[in-house]
């Protein structure tokens with residue numbers, strides 16, 4: 359029988375349960391000095407103790423006058439005002455002398471002599487006078503209860519004579535990381551050890567939301583130890599977070615412990631990632647067990663724990679900043695699960711249409727993809743994925759203004775691209791270069807769909823021996839396209855140090871003793887490998903490991919480095935990064951491809967200029983295996 363251990367609660371329902379169960383859960387309050395209060399949340403409404411200003415004050419440097427004395431003044435009929443009687447000098451902020459009711463700016467006044475001023479314009483009553491309470495009015499409610507204090511709130515409070523205020527104490531949270539395989543972050547790891555980093559992510563987010571957080575030492579997967587720590591910690595905090603052990607593994611004890619000690623509220627929500635979250639109430643305290651996978655823990659922290667931290671401070675969590683975006687490819691999603699998918703966003707050239715969302719890697723432990731993401735696309739639980747042209751909401755992770763300026767490059771992987779990306783940022787350019795590495799062919803497909811500004815490809819045409827052009831003819835018929843040479847680079851074999859299996863040519867791979875690891879279908883390196891095999895008259899079935907695939911040069915080199923393969927094809931620079939031997943076989947060119955119409959886009963001009971710079975060429979060359987003479991050179995093709 360299928361063992362079902364998870365609830366299938368819709369997200370909204372799950373949040374309602376938390377709100378209902380913990381509606382009276384509040385942190386204690388304390389009185390603190392106003393100038394220490396930024397980020398804290400008011401426990402009571404706050405009224406102004408005084409008006410500001412509490413006297414009539416001059417708003418300008420000039421002279422205080424009686425408005426009626428100025429009534430007839432004009433440029434043709436200048437009027438003289440007697441100093442001390444009809445006019446008194448005042449500076450900005452000075453009280454207005456009794457009996458005066460307007461101010462004229464000094465630059466509009468002519469000082470005729472020590473006793474007389476001349477003016478050429480009449481002024482109305484209250485001209486340039488700050489009235490009593492112009493800034494804040496005594497008795498007015500300045501801040502409501504449940505207000506998170508900002509820098510400018512401080513100013514208004516202090517001006518209004520409020521020097522102390524009652525705020526919620528920072529909610530006390532304890533985080534307990536659990537797991538046999540986990541160790542504190544360090545540079546060196548033993549085999550099988552994994553760095554415990556969820557606590558650092560979760561803690562930092564909670565501090566941002568106003569909590570005071572303690573992280574306990576990592577506890578081994580031992581039921582008694584975890585139980586002891588849970589009971590102890592729950593007495594010292596308002597919210598307890600247990601990291602991992604929320605699913606059904608042999609050592610996932612969290613559910614058992616909470617079942618015995620607490621009231622379980624729910625275990626399992628219809629979302630992905632983050633499905634196996636578990637929440638409970640232990641002696642009125644909130645307990646949340648977050649799933650182990652980092653992206654799942656992260657998402658659940660934002661969706662659920664954030665609500666609780668706000669609730670503890672008498673607030674309701676803000677809605678996420680969402681934007682309706684469009685997709686240009688099919689994106690699958692399970693019906694009955696609300697899916698949260700990391701995406702890059704790109705704007706069309708005139709910025710009129712909705713932003714286009716381009717999905718990134720989905721895995722619940724793919725951290726680089728959350729760093730790269732511009733937004734999290736939400737596919738609701740009643741949808742079975744999205745089709746090209748469909749729209750859906752996305753939670754923005756970066757500013758929309760910045761996203762609209764970015765350049766997105768989707769294509770094959772090359773180490774020089776990271777160098778360039780970093781250089782653009784280092785120089786403070788007003789755009790960022792974003793990369794999605796997916797392989798040459800997938801890059802061209804994305805460009806054709808309008809999901810990127812640039813593709814990166816190194817696709818050999820086995821007939822002509824030329825790179826990329828024949829593919830462009832196929833992909834971009836009747837279009838005017840441009841090719842910018844990025845680099846010419848060496849392709850060859852990654853081999854174990856010292857080449858123990860004596861591999862010296864493609865035909866050596868036929869040896870049954872040799873394990874190869876290939877690149878994914880559609881990768882330029884895969885195309886090259888097929889070409890090299892064909893040239894030698896070798897059939898792919900003769901190669902051990904032809905169907906084993908890695909997705910980047912680095913991953914292929916690393917497979918050789920750790921011994922799971924004897925050889926792989928790839929670029930020299932990755933061999934240098936991983937520290938494996940390299941046997942050069944051929945040279946290829948890697949081009950950036952774009953619509954020719956984009957060539958006068960300032961960002962593209964910047965990129966081309968950068969690629970032509972001597973200093974950048976030297977840096978790329980130093981990565982190993984690169985020829986940079988043609989970097990930045992341009993070809994325009996009418997296809």
Ligand SMILES: Nc1nc2c(c(=O)[nH]1)N[C@H]1C(S)=C(S)[C@@H](COP(=O)(O)OP(=O)(O)OC[C@H]3O[C@@H](n4cnc5c(N)ncnc54)[C@H](O)[C@@H]3O)O[C@H]1N2
Nearest residue numbers: 535552553554555556601602603604605610649650651654
């Ligand atoms: N048979 C099933 N197995 C799993 C299911 C399922 O439905 N049936 N759900 C999967 C999903 S979805 C998730 S999410 C995870 C949640 O698992 P746990 O909460 O029990 O977490 P672990 O298995 O202990 O760890 C998963 C993974 O994450 C790493 N990890 C754990 N804690 C940390 C930490 N504090 N910092 C960094 N990394 C952490 C851990 O080493 C594991 O690699 O269960 C699936 N399984």
Ligand code: MOO
Nearest residue numbers: 631632633654722
């Ligand atoms: O839901 Mo798990 O939380 O997909 O990774």
